[in-house]
Amino acid sequence: MTTRLNATRTSYDTVAADYAELLKDELGRPLDMAMLAAFAERVRAGGGGTVADLGCGPGRVTVHLERLGLDAFGIDLSPGMVAVARRTHPHLRFEVGTMTGLDLGDGTLAGALVWYSTVHTPIDELPVMLAEFRRVLAPGGHLLIAFKVGDEQVRLEHAYGHAVDLDVHRFPPERVAGLLWAAGLSEVARLVREAEAPEKTPQAFILARRTGDPPSVATAL
Template sequence: MTEPAYVAETRTAYDTVAESYAETLKDALDESTWDRAVLAAFAEQVGKSGRVGDLGCGPGRLTGHLAALGLDVFGVDLSPGMVEVARRTHPHLRFDVGSMAALDLPDGSLAGALAWYSLIHTPLERLPALVAELARVLEPGGRLLTAFQVGDERRRITNAYGHDVEADAYRLRPDFVADLFTAAGLVVDVRLVREAEEHEKTPQAYLIARKPLV
């Protein structure tokens, strides 16, 4: 099957910025009370009884954070460059190269899934299938947490973290994402929108959903 052009563009862009991205964002969690609070709530809900996938993990900064919170967590990312940085930075954790759209995981195998700013490069018409894949790998009662920039537009990114790149990114409406989760059979328990912090251009949203027990 021919790979969609947006997938190749996204992979190349993140391979290009991997080192700079990791260095720039290494302390970002220290600067956002809300990010830490939402991740802590997610970790508490998931508990320590099952595996958690950080899907679109980048250099593994949140994978490491969730591991420090006591979760049995691993990372998956489309970018081999990002995975290389993640493995070097967190040698005690597992990281795999892979696609969120076709996860190499059995049905119902995860107690939790994190999609932290990792839905944003998928065209809107392809998001239902992507969210259905995330729902597939969750066990009954499992939680899915996503975060994204709020808006209703496609942006063409040509420079990021000091590098020339070519990739699209989508700002998303919380109601739109919630509807995607509902259509995939998930129940949305939390919707939180916060105003932009100093370095951000738009409000940011967090959604936590769960897979019903029956």
């Protein structure tokens, strides 16, 4: 595991309990809920199946997906976060894992949710993650990714009442959409909304669908 991933895991292990308590009511924004509902409707319309909440944290969004009628489980880098999720939502499955090497078979997911889970990943490392997301999605499966809008990196040394060692990355929506396309994930819908307190930047949500081979593969053939 890289130094950055180790620092991220340690930071979230440290803040896990306070993070879960402070953000337990953070899913109430109407536009965010609408994108989650659209994602769930697309998965159900495609016949349903297993959905992974990648970077699930304490599981607050995982359980919301279940309430939307999805067969959802969570994966997170932080054992501390997974422990909180298991304790809070014992009827759901949560596993420790990394988004660059998911312990999932090819084409096994009907859907994948990436709810701000790439916020600590530099944009030039996103293609590796997106390729992994596409690998585990079944043909026609859907991906919903949420992220902070911008084009900069912010250093975070204190959060949720604790010292942390994190870099927060903001992404231009057009750039993310292009990376999704290059990974073989076709954009279905995009929403960019203005910041709402205590947010400092606009927020973006892109719904994409696994289609054929990535352009680079198709071209090579």
